[in-house]
Amino acid sequence: GAGVSQTPSNKVTEKGKYVELRCDPISGHTALYWYRQSLGQGPEFLIYFQGTGAADDSGLPNDRFFAVRPEGSVSTLKIQRTERGDSAVYLCASSPTSFPQYFGPGTRLTVL
Amino acid sequence: GIQVEQSPPDLILQEGANSTLRCNFSDSVNNLQWFHQNPWGQLINLFYIPSGTKQNGRLSATTVATERYSLLYISSSQTTDSGVYFCAVPRGSRLTFGEGTQLTVNP
Numbered sequence: 001g002a003g004v005s006q007t008p009s010n011k012v013t014e015k016g017k018y019v020e021l022r023c024d025p026i027s028g029h030t031a032l033y034w035y036r037q038s039l040g041q042g043p044e045f046l047i048y049f050q051g052t053g054a055a056d057d058s059g060l061p062n063d064r065f066f067a068v069r070p071e072g073s074v075s076t077l078k079i080q081r082t083e084r085g086d087s088a089v090y091l092c093a094s095s096p097t098s099f100p101q102y103f104g105p106g107t108r109l110t111v112l
Numbered sequence: 113g114i115q116v117e118q119s120p121p122d123l124i125l126q127e128g129a130n131s132t133l134r135c136n137f138s139d140s141v142n143n144l145q146w147f148h149q150n151p152w153g154q155l156i157n158l159f160y161i162p163s164g165t166k167q168n169g170r171l172s173a174t175t176v177a178t179e180r181y182s183l184l185y186i187s188s189s190q191t192t193d194s195g196v197y198f199c200a201v202p203r204g205s206r207l208t209f210g211e212g213t214q215l216t217v218n219p
Contacts (some may be wrong), residue, residue: 033206042116042198042209043155056205089153098205099143100160106153 002026004104006092012083012110021077021107025094032075032103033093034067043091049075082111114139114203118210125189125217133184133213143206144175146184150198158184158197162202187218 005024013019025032030051035043045059049069057067064082069075079086089108093101115138125131135144143162147155159166159173161182166173170189175182186193194217200207 031205035207040211041202042211043207044209045206047204052204062175091155093207099202099207100145100157101207102157103147103155106155108153 004092004094004102006104006107007088008107009105010108010110011110014112015082015084017082018064019079019082019109021074021079021090021109023077023092023094023104025073025075025092026102029096029097029102030072031095033095034075034077035091035093035103036081037089037091039088039105046077046090079109082109084111086112087111114141114201114208116199116201116208116210118197118199118213120213121211122214123216125215127189127191127217127219129189129217130185130187131189131215133186133197133215135182135184135210137180137182137199137201140180141177141201144177144182144201145200146173146182147198147200148193149198151195155198157209186215189215191217191219193217 030050035063037043048056048108052072064080067077092104093108095101117136146158161175172185196212198211198212
């Protein structure tokens with residue numbers, strides 16, 4: 001079956017702009033996760049949804065970051081007033097429960 | 113929070129060689145995942161292995177939860193095995209990743 005999909009695959013933006021990153025989880029998976037991966041490091045947790053609600057958003061670095069999952073399927077990660085330090089690969093994962101987690105191909109965000 | 117350490121950080125092999133990658137974690141866990149991140153950045157699930165041993169072709173993994181480590185074995189390595197190997201353990205519902213082992217397999 002289809003895996004986790006993410007769009008766009010690459011996003012280049014200018015400092016101060018707003019961006020939205022989309023994640024389409026595996027059909028039927030109720031748990032959805034966002035992680036961020038900087039060069040040379042392992043992914044770091046941002047936020048976890050169980051159904052439509054954010055069950056754990058403690059990994060969001062500040063209030064410029066926000067994520068939604070209004071119908072319990074597709075999720076959008078939103079970043080306001082982007083900064084150069086936000087440049088990274090943003091990974092989405094889904095799971096039928098909590099584990100194991102299955103990852104999408106990621107969105108590479110570059111803030112100029 | 114839980115600490116995850118992977119070794120070695122870098123490994124270079126000739127095609128056909130065998131290798132063992134290690135993952136140590138600082139607290140008891142009830143599951144563990146191994147991933148391969150290919151050169152295009154895709155994280156591919158290798159094993160979900162809370163304890164015991166699992167095998168999948170040339171790859172196998174063993175987790176000894178009571179001693180807080182897991183091992184990933186790669187036999188008869190191929191150039192397509194190149195990439196970064198991560199282990200990850202749960203803290204609540206999130207995964208905590210190690211820093212990875214960068215594997216390069218030369219022809």
